[in-house]
Amino acid sequence: MSVLVYAENWDGKFKKLSYELVSYASSVAEMLKMDVVALTIGKADDDELRKLGNFGAAKIISLVSAQLTVLDNQAYAKVIADYALKEGSKVIIFSNNMTGKALAPRLSVKLKAGIGSGVSKLPLSLDPFTVYKRAYSGNAFAHVIIRSDIKILTLAQNSFDVIEKPTGAVPETAAIDIDGPLVKTTVTETHKQTGKILLTDADIVVSGGRGMKSPDNWAPLVELASLLNGATACSRPVSDEGWRPHEEHTGQTGKIIAPNLYLAIGISGATQHLAGISSSKYIVAINSDKDAPIFEAAQYGIVGDAMKVLPKLVEAVKNLKK
C-alpha cells in the first residue's frame, strides 16, 4: 500500500510545484503510515529525478514510451491507473493544475476513486477520509468525505510548503509498452513563450486593472514585476479590452492563482476578481477610490493614483537592490 504522487515534468525538469506536491504526499503518507511513490511520465534524467527524494519520496519511477510524447489524457490516465494498481496505491495525488485537472477525473472513473479536487490542507480526518477544499469560488471551504477505497486528491497550487525530508531513493526508469492506437491526440502547432515567469508559478504577481487608464501606461507595472522577479496579470475588463493578453486575466473565469504577494493596481476588486486571487498570502491594493472593495481583501493599501504611486514603488525596489 502506498501513496502515489504524479510528478509532472516539464521538458525533463521539475519545479517548486513538484516539490510542494511530493512534500504534501509524504505528509499524507505519514498520516496513513504508508510510503510515497513518485511517478513521472517522459524522460527526466537521474539527477533531476533524485531531487524528488529530497522531499520524502521513498520510490521514484520514470515511465517512458515513444508513444507518450504529447499529453493524451486517455493514454496517460491508463498508464497511471495501471501503475497505481500494481503498486496498491490507496491515495493518488496530482497538482490541481491543467494536467491534474485533465487526468484526475479519468482516473477517478477507471479506479472508482472519489476525488477531492483543489485541496489546500492535509486531510482533516482519516476515518471518514475528509478533505478541505475551496468551494463557491473562494466564498466558502467545504469538508468533503471520500468514501471509496482509493482516493484521488488534487492539491491547490502554492497551498502547501515544501518540507525537506531526504530519503536517498534511487530513481528507476522503465520503458512501457503502450498499445499505439490508444494515443489519439495529435498536436499540429505549438506556441510557447520561454524565459518568462509563468503567472501560475510566480511567487509575486503585479496586476493592473482599468484604473491603469490606458494600455500605454503599463511600462512601470511591467518594470515593477520584473524587478521583483514576478509575473504580470490583469483584471477581466483589461483583457476584454485587449489592453493585455487574455492569459494574464486572473479572476473567476480566468486564472486562479495563489502567490505569496499579489499587488492589485487600479483594480476595484469585484467578487469575480477576488475569486481568482483570494488565496494569495498577501494582497496589496493601490486604488484611487478609497471605497473600492479590494481594500477589504487587502492587508496593505494605498489610496492614490496608480500613475503617481507606481514610479515611487519602482524607485524603492531599485534602492532595495543597491
Add this chain to the structure above:
Amino acid sequence: MKILVCISNVPDTTTKIKFAEGNTSIDTSGIQWVINPWDELSLTRALELKDDASSGVKSVTVAHVGTAMSEPTIRKALAIGADDAIRINYNAPDAYSVAAQLAEAIKKEGFDIIMCGIESSDFNGSAVGGMISEFLGIPSVSSVSGLKIENGTPVLTREIDGGRESVKVPVPFVAVVQKGIAKEPRIASMRGIMTARTKPVRLYEPIAAESLTEIAGFEKPALRAACKYIDPENAAQLIELLQNEAKVI
C-alpha cells in the same frame, strides 16, 4: 455533426453565500440561479459554429442533471439558441454520479462533440467532463480555449504552461473548455425567449448510480486582518513593510 453542451445550474457569481442546516448546505433563499459561466461560453461557441453553415454542425443540444428546479436555467439555454435539451431528473450528490448520468444519456442519443466547462462555480470540482469521457471510453481534451471545424475536422486550441497548442482528436470526444472559447456569452433575444417555450426538453429518469464523495460541511474563509494604509506620498514605505513585516520580497 451534433454538439452537446453540458450545463450546470449555479448561484449567480455575485451571490453572498450563506449556509443552512448546521453549515451542511447553502441557504438558497434569494439566490438567483444561472448557467455556469464556462458552460454559457461553451454554448455560445457551439452556436457560433452552428451559425456557420460550412462547419457542418447541425444541432446544439444542452444536457443537465437536476430536478425541476433547474427548468428556468434550461429554458434560458434554449432561449439563447440551443435546439433542444435533455434533463436527467436527479439530485446528484457528487461529480461522479453527475457524470455517470450524463454518460448514459450520451450513449442513448449519440453526439460528436461534448462540451463541458472546466469547473462549476459552486463546487469547483473540475471533474465532470473528464469523467464523462472515461465512462464513454472516448478521448478528452482539457484546458480548451478554442474550437474550430476545418473541412469537417474539429481543431482545438489547448492551453499549456506558457502558451497554447493546436490539437486534433477523432470524434466523438469531450472538450473541457475554459476562458477564451468565446468572447462574450450570447444573450437571449426576444424571439429566442418566445421559441424556447416550445422547444423539446427530453426528460430521463436516472439510472442507478453510485456516489463516491459527500459534503460533510462548509466553513467561511478566514477573515483577513484589516488593511494597513500607507500614505501615497510615502509609497516607499510599502516596499519596506513587504520586506520586513510581511517578508514576501
